[in-house]
Amino acid sequence: MNSYEHELVVSLRRAAEQLESTHTLRDVDQTLGEIVRAAVETMRCVDAGGITITEDRNVTSRGPSSEAVTKLDQLQTELAEGPCVDVITELPDDGVIVAQDLDGADAQRWPRFAPQAVEAGYRAILSTRLSTQEGIQAALNLYAAKPHAFDLDARLTAGLFGVQAAVLLYGSEQAAHLQRALDSRDVIGQAKGILMERFAVDDAQAFQMLVRSSQDTNIKLVDVARFLQEEAARRSQAPADPPTEA
Known part of the structure; x- marks a missing residue:
């Protein structure tokens, strides 16, 4: 194993260890930045990088190595033009689009x-597709000052870093879906409790009341359920009516 290959293996192992310790959204952003930084440092042909995520037409640049990268990442989506856009819309077999001389x-x-x-x-850009899930599109974008910077080895190496970032994004998306499901369950449970107390019904009857209202x-x-929860909170905060005189 030559020094370059050793450096690549060490970098990827470090990124994997960081993935294992990722627990929060802040950790996700930090780890994405570490993946980008590792790609830029390991691939000698790369001068800058970033990850573009487009969700519901909102564009964010995650882990950019410079402000210029943030602007260029967003510019590609705003213009609907560039390697980042093409790698998502054209879906190449290897998941990579390369601009060798802009x-x-x-x-x-x-x-x-x-x-x-x-x-x-920047004269050359390599974009690696990370996600094509409905509503969410993502790509790792690597920028080079020199033209024709990305040979076959560079494409393969970029793909490896792309896999690391894609796994992290997929995990964070699934965690977010799970958290929303848990939050919904909590809200529904609290709404059932409100109905059970207010109307002297059991758990199943309270749930049927929610379903019927929804339909x-x-x-x-x-x-x-959230409306009931908020309405109950408003009631509890409202001042009590003054006692009536006899």
Whole structure:
């Protein structure tokens, strides 16, 4: 194993260890930044990098190595043009799109984005697709100052770092879905308790009341439960009526 391969293995192992210790959203952002940093430091042809995540048309740049990368990552989505956009929309078999010379042949492919990337100091970009789930699109974007910086080895190495980032994103998305499910269950449970106390019904009857209200109003069950919860909170905070005189 040569020094470059050893450096790559050590970097990936370090990223994997950080993934195992990730527990919160803040940890996710920090670890994404570590993956980007490791890719930039390990791949000598790369000068900067970042991860673009587009969800419900909102674009965020996670773990960027510079402010210029943040702007270029967002610019690709705003213009609907660039390697990052193509790797998500065109779905290449290997999940990679490479722009080898944005001041040369690739300038015609992305005529609005390419000049701004060159002006920012980057001639080549490699984008690796991380996620194509419904509503969420993500890519690892690596920037190089020199043209034709990305050979086959660079593409394979970028793919390995992309796998690390993709696993982290998938895990955080599943954790978020699970947390929302648990939150919904808690809200529904509290709403059932309110109905059981107010109407002297049992657990099953209270749940059926929530279901019937949801069907009659065409409002999601959890939203009906949340309304009851908020309404009960308002009642508890309202001042008591003054006693009436005899």
